[in-house]
Amino acid sequence: MNxxxxxxxxxxxxxDFVRCHTVVRLLLQRQPGCAIDVLTTPTVAPLLDYMPxxxxxxxxxxxxxxxxxxxxxxxxxxLRAEGxxxxxxxxxxxxxxxxxxxxxxxxxxxxxGEARFALINDLRLGxxxxxRMVDRCAALALARDESVPESWPLPQLMVPASDVERWCxxxxxxxxxxxxxxxxxxxxxxxxxxxxxxxNDSGLLHVAAALGRPAIGIFGxxxxxxWAPLNPISALIETVDVLACRPCHKPVCRVGHHRxxxxxxxxxxxxxxxxxxxxxxxxxxxxxxxxxPLTPPSxx
Numbered sequence: 001m002n003x004x005x006x007x008x009x010x011x012x013x014x015x016d017f018v019r020c021h022t023v024v025r026l027l028l029q030r031q032p033g034c035a036i037d038v039l040t041t042p043t044v045a046p047l048l049d050y051m052p053x054x055x056x057x058x059x060x061x062x063x064x065x066x067x068x069x070x071x072x073x074x075x076x077x078x079l080r081a082e083g084x085x086x087x088x089x090x091x092x093x094x095x096x097x098x099x100x101x102x103x104x105x106x107x108x109x110x111x112x113g114e115a116r117f118a119l120i121n122d123l124r125l126g127x128x129x130x131x132r133m134v135d136r137c138a139a140l141a142l143a144r145d146e147s148v149p150e151s152w153p154l155p156q157l158m159v160p161a162s163d164v165e166r167w168c169x170x171x172x173x174x175x176x177x178x179x180x181x182x183x184x185x186x187x188x189x190x191x192x193x194x195x196x197x198x199x200n201d202s203g204l205l206h207v208a209a210a211l212g213r214p215a216i217g218i219f220g221x222x223x224x225x226x227w228a229p230l231n232p233i234s235a236l237i238e239t240v241d242v243l244a245c246r247p248c249h250k251p252v253c254r255v256g257h258h259r260x261x262x263x264x265x266x267x268x269x270x271x272x273x274x275x276x277x278x279x280x281x282x283x284x285x286x287x288x289x290x291x292x293p294l295t296p297p298s299x300x
Contacts, residue, residue: 004085005035005055007105009096010137014184014203015227017044018155018210019134022230023088024053025153026141037082046185047207050157056082060099067095076102088140089120092127109140134230154231155210159192168193196234196276198269201227209233214276216269220261223247234279235272239263 010020087100092113109122197208209229
């Protein structure tokens with residue numbers, strides 16, 4: 001917008017945050033060279049270091065269950081200093097649009113949401129006609145009356161090969177290791193170093209797919225049409241039986257049998273994994289990876 005930077009306010013769940021890179025790539029296709037910053041929480045901020053095209057991470061840790069006016073005002077002061085011309089506000093909540101409004105960003109684009117008619121001045125309708133999350137998010141980067149295309153730019157995470165090598169050396173990965181933890185950057189590097197990744201329907205499945213690693217996704221109560229990564233995955237694992245209760249998109253089985261997960265055969269998963277490994281290039285020779293260090297977006 002007139003050469004001014006653009007702020008993206010995404011959903012902060014890992015998978016949805018990966019999807020927001022589709023919006024970054026779409027904006028760069030339409031406005032080559034535009035400066036794009038992304039609002040982020042400390043938890044998902046490491047992903048931005050591996051997203052090409054992002055200029056800056058705006059890190060904020062706003063409380064989720066209360067207004068915290070002082071925190072929003074402080075964030076607005078930081079946003080005002082950046083001189084944004086537009087903010088794309090993906091969440092529908094009232095609070096998500098507050099700081100861009102207080103910062104005086106001239107054009108604030110978002111769906112109607114929680115009666116935020118003053119906070120969003122570029123209001124969009126028709127969100128309910130877009131069943132997929134990626135369609136809803138990326139539509140905000142289109143002109144008001146523009147039709148949603150059949151396909152979007154794919155999210156892309158790029159990890160320098162040197163970072164993967166150093167991580168493997170530091171972790172001494174000669175044998176099987178338990179790498180569970182709360183550090184998302186460690187998870188990104190672990191997936192970047194993997195020859196294949198097996199995951200349930202989760203944010204890390206999106207990370208593996210966006211990294212270009214062969215990924216096997218397990219879908220039980222959720223629908224892959226709605227929630228599978230936009231990037232291709234090596235295999236999609238579901239129960240072979242048709243269940244009337246599936247998909248329910250519920251974390252707890254309503255009918256108590258949880259057959260959508262229990263009926264998946266280990267052999268089915270093992271076969272898909274062997275096929276993915278047979279076709280998998282070494283992580284350090286994969287052309288998907290950057291051979292040069294990336295310049296991470298500077299946190300503010």
